[in-house]
Amino acid sequence: MHFQLTDEQRALRDAARSYLRDRFGPRQVRALYEDPDSDGVPAPLWQALGEQGWLAVLVPEEHDGIGLGLLDAAVLAREFGAGTVPGPWLGTILVGEALRLAGSPEQQATHLPDLAAGGVRGAVALLRPGWFPSPAGAPASARDGVLSGRLDLVDYPSTADLLVVAAQDGLYLVDPAAAGVTVSPVDALDRTTRLGTVLLDGARGEKLPGSTPAVVQDLLDRAAVLVANDLVGIARKAVTDTVEYDKTRVQFGRPVGSFQALKHSLADLHIGVTFAEHAATYSAHAADVDAPDRQLAASIAKSKAADVSRDATGAMIQFHGGIGYTWEHDTHFYFKRSKRLEAAYGDAAQHRERVARLLVDQAPDSPAVSAVGSEMSAGVA
Amino acid sequence: MDLRHSEKDEQFRAEFRAWLDASLPQEMRRPEFWADLSEEESFQTRRTWEKGKAQDGFAGIAWPTEYGGRGGTPTMKAIYDEEMARVGAPSTVNALGLAFLAPTVMALGTEEQKRSIIGPLLHCDVIWCQGFSEPGAGSDLAALQMRAEPQGEEYLLNGQKIWTTNAMHGDRIFTLARTSTSDGGKRHAGMSMLLVDMHQPGVESRPLKQMTGASEFGEVFFTDATCPRSDVLGGEGNGWATAMLLLSFERGSSAIGQYTEFRRQWDDVVDVARALDRDGRPAAQDPVLRQSLAAALVELECLKYHSWHVLTQTTQGRDLGFEASMTKIMWSETFRRVSDSYEAVLGTAFGVPELGSGLRLEELTSLAMWSRSCTIWGGSQQVQRTVVAERVLGLPR
Numbered sequence: 031m032h033f034q035l036t037d038e039q040r041a042l043r044d045a046a047r048s049y050l051r052d053r054f055g056p057r058q059v060r061a062l063y064e065d066p067d068s069d070g071v072p073a074p075l076w077q078a079l080g081e082q083g084w085l086a087v088l089v090p091e092e093h094d095g096i097g098l099g100l101l102d103a104a105v106l107a108r109e110f111g112a113g114t115v116p117g118p119w120l121g122t123i124l125v126g127e128a129l130r131l132a133g134s135p136e137q138q139a140t141h142l143p144d145l146a147a148g149g150v151r152g153a154v155a156l157l158r159p160g161w162f163p164s165p166a167g168a169p170a171s172a173r174d175g176v177l178s179g180r181l182d183l184v185d186y187p188s189t190a191d192l193l194v195v196a197a198q199d200g201l202y203l204v205d206p207a208a209a210g211v212t213v214s215p216v217d218a219l220d221r222t223t224r225l226g227t228v229l230l231d232g233a234r235g236e237k238l239p240g241s242t243p244a245v246v247q248d249l250l251d252r253a254a255v256l257v258a259n260d261l262v263g264i265a266r267k268a269v270t271d272t273v274e275y276d277k278t279r280v281q282f283g284r285p286v287g288s289f290q291a292l293k294h295s296l297a298d299l300h301i302g303v304t305f306a307e308h309a310a311t312y313s314a315h316a317a318d319v320d321a322p323d324r325q326l327a328a329s330i331a332k333s334k335a336a337d338v339s340r341d342a343t344g345a346m347i348q349f350h351g352g353i354g355y356t357w358e359h360d361t362h363f364y365f366k367r368s369k370r371l372e373a374a375y376g377d378a379a380q381h382r383e384r385v386a387r388l389l390v391d392q393a394p395d396s397p398a399v400s401a402v403g404s405e406m407s408a409g410v411a
Numbered sequence: 412m413d414l415r416h417s418e419k420d421e422q423f424r425a426e427f428r429a430w431l432d433a434s435l436p437q438e439m440r441r442p443e444f445w446a447d448l449s450e451e452e453s454f455q456t457r458r459t460w461e462k463g464k465a466q467d468g469f470a471g472i473a474w475p476t477e478y479g480g481r482g483g484t485p486t487m488k489a490i491y492d493e494e495m496a497r498v499g500a501p502s503t504v505n506a507l508g509l510a511f512l513a514p515t516v517m518a519l520g521t522e523e524q525k526r527s528i529i530g531p532l533l534h535c536d537v538i539w540c541q542g543f544s545e546p547g548a549g550s551d552l553a554a555l556q557m558r559a560e561p562q563g564e565e566y567l568l569n570g571q572k573i574w575t576t577n578a579m580h581g582d583r584i585f586t587l588a589r590t591s592t593s594d595g596g597k598r599h600a601g602m603s604m605l606l607v608d609m610h611q612p613g614v615e616s617r618p619l620k621q622m623t624g625a626s627e628f629g630e631v632f633f634t635d636a637t638c639p640r641s642d643v644l645g646g647e648g649n650g651w652a653t654a655m656l657l658l659s660f661e662r663g664s665s666a667i668g669q670y671t672e673f674r675r676q677w678d679d680v681v682d683v684a685r686a687l688d689r690d691g692r693p694a695a696q697d698p699v700l701r702q703s704l705a706a707a708l709v710e711l712e713c714l715k716y717h718s719w720h721v722l723t724q725t726t727q728g729r730d731l732g733f734e735a736s737m738t739k740i741m742w743s744e745t746f747r748r749v750s751d752s753y754e755a756v757l758g759t760a761f762g763v764p765e766l767g768s769g770l771r772l773e774e775l776t777s778l779a780m781w782s783r784s785c786t787i788w789g790g791s792q793q794v795q796r797t798v799v800a801e802r803v804l805g806l807p808r
């Protein structure tokens with residue numbers, strides 16, 4: 031029984047952590063927040079993501095990638111959350127995953143090497159904002175390879191070189207520069223992303239031939255798992271920084287962290303974040319080994335991470351007092367990023383509803399049900 | 412990441428499963444069986460079954476064989492807990508002895524104590540009580556008043572313990588008493604952990620009725636009761652340190668047994684929700700109740716992941732230290748979440764013995780009530796949170 035990261039995964043985590051500490055810390059995040067003209071993709075950061083192989087983790091080796099698993103990507107997502115890292119890392123990873131899971135060999139050969147190297151930036155529109163995380167929430171409609179629809183709240187569409195769009199019959203590759211595609215930016219409160227609306231009006235799409243509803247669902251789950259890991263990174267950082275601040279801030283002649291009201295809240299948050307970390311880790315592992323309960327695990331992770339990150343980033347502001355409400359302090363980076371991600375690819379309540387569909391509605395002997403609790407004996411490796 | 416157990420550990424599972432198949436009567440796996448027994452009958456039935464289990468070698472799983480244990484791995488203990496919960500095997504009648512006393516004896520006891528205490532405890536020949544709490548000393552254990560005056564080769568005990576689990580069934584009690592007058596402000600000084608025979612004229616047990624109607628705990632009065640001076644655990648005057656070590660053992664458990672038990676409870680609650688009407692459809696279709704059920708399930712599965720984490724650490728020989736306090740909070744809060752959703756599902760029917768469909772509810776209802784106690788005993792939730800805040804997060808006192 032090893033429910034823990036491997037040495038290699040820990041090394042990957044440490045590499046990302048030290049890169050962010052030395053090269054892209056809160057100062058750089060702040061600079062981005064305060065630069066009205068930035069496209070939201072700091073060039074040195076993006077270049078480093080490519081050079082370090084952090085865009086290539088999931089790309090198979092035959093396409094110049096590293097061919098690791100979702101857990102390895104999750105390790106990075108968690109660090110990127112903790113560092114409120116900007117840029118279209120997630121979109122690029124998800125375009126790669128769409129191609130890997132559903133693309134033809136030609137499509138894979140054409141795009142995956144560039145995506146892995148950072149030469150091509152990806153963006154995805156897989157789900158209508160607010161919709162239940164299933165293929166039925168596809169935002170576009172397709173007829174004979176021609177796409178139409180309004181894709182709202184897409185991450186980084188303005189800087190994207192390649193889009194993956196979900197339509198009612200599957201996934202399409204779309205060139206954002208093609209005729210019939212209009213991208214217009216939308217102001218985002220969280221300046222570690224750049225949002226936009228993509229209007230498709232008779233745009234040509236290239237179907238990913240393997241994109242069955244099951245594959246689209248898988249892609250949505252992978253997105254949810256990565257976002258859950260980002261949220262868990264945010265939440266852990268929020269708790270850690272708050273504890274450190276409350277150890278030193280003195281009121282009534284003593285550190286405020288000595289007051290039991292704060293202690294108990296922080297203890298609960300620590301426990302909640304610990305649970306969410308486990309869930310985020312397991313959900314990625316479950317995808318990697320195709321565990322029978324992988325869908326359940328994704329929904330558990332996303333709902334728990336969203337709730338905990340909401341609580342932790344809210345507490346971070348509250349337990350810093352007035353300074354926590356200022357622009358000068360970093361609290362708002364975490365709070366705003368958390369807000370954006372809490373509902374991405376299904377909010378906590380939707381994922382709980384999915385848990386209910388999987389376990390309350392299905393017959394007791396269906397695979398999703400019997401999977402739970404049997405991993406230990408069945409030997410999921 | 413590899414969630415498989417070793418082949419040896421899995422072999423143990425197969426062996427224990429086979430034993431359970433053969434040795435746990437079908438009727439005992441049904442909650443109704445226990446609901447229909449009196450408290451006394453239930454205790455004796457469990458005691459007899461547990462004795463047989465020990466005789467067949469399935470007790471003290473991870474304890475050394477020289478003292479009557481099985482000599483297994485921590486993982487085997489976790490598997491044992493899981494399998495016991497999976498089939499709904501009767502819970503132990505010697506919980507406090509097993510969880511607290513035995514590991515403390517193993518760590519601090521004399522060779523003579525190890526030999527005389529562990530075997531009879533495992534075989535339920537001696538039922539142990541824990542005599543810590545007093546009317547004036549609960550969370551603040553150091554406020555305890557019970558006195559044990561050295562008189563020649565014996566101590567003379569006077570005082571009262573309360574909330575003593577198994578007070579009416581206990582043969583011996585490990586109890587904390589003041590063996591010397593503590594000087595000035597040192598509240599923790601002068602205490603000793605004594606191992607006292609409960610079958611003597613100076614010891615009187617009285618049952619206390621719990622909110623469930625049962626009397627699993629009671630009061631124990633000591634009036635010039637005696638205890639040989641050799642029956643001190645951990646040395647005279649070291650009672651506080653001994654007690655702290657003793658209480659730390661419970662925290663080291665992986666909680667996989669609790670997970671398995673509460674997961675069964677959740678499955679049963681879902682069955683109830685499928686059978687109950689809410690607004691003309693099954694309660695299981697009600698959107699608010701679904702949220703409550705699913706939220707409890709999320710906590711449950713997180714508890715399982717955490718138990719894997721604990722098992723991983725202990726298997727690698729790491730001591731979780733105070734981090735282990737979290738495990739108690741986690742499982743007891745999770746238990747409450749499941750129980751809360753049960754209560755919400757039942758609504759006005761909470762507390763009725765069965766539904767029209769013939770579904771019996773006594774066990775689920777008493778579990779729901781029992782969940783209320785688990786955030787109190789063994790260090791209340793508030794006390795544990797303070798421990799986590801100070802010892803794990805490092806917040807100042």
Ligand SMILES: Cc1cc2nc3c(=O)[nH]c(=O)nc-3n(C[C@H](O)[C@H](O)[C@H](O)COP(=O)(O)OP(=O)(O)OC[C@H]3O[C@@H](n4cnc5c(N)ncnc54)[C@H](O)[C@@H]3O)c2cc1C
Binds near residue numbers: 549575576628
């Ligand atoms: C089912 C059951 C079985 C038990 N079995 C045994 C047994 O076998 N042997 C034994 O010795 N004892 C046993 N106990 C007793 C148990 O250990 C105590 O009830 C527990 O330690 C709490 O003490 P108390 O009841 O005096 O509550 P109190 O300490 O009076 O607590 C009252 C409330 O105040 C809170 N509180 C207390 N101190 C603080 C603080 N510093 N900060 C914040 N909040 C605080 C508590 O959390 C609680 O909510 C049992 C209890 C139960 C319910």
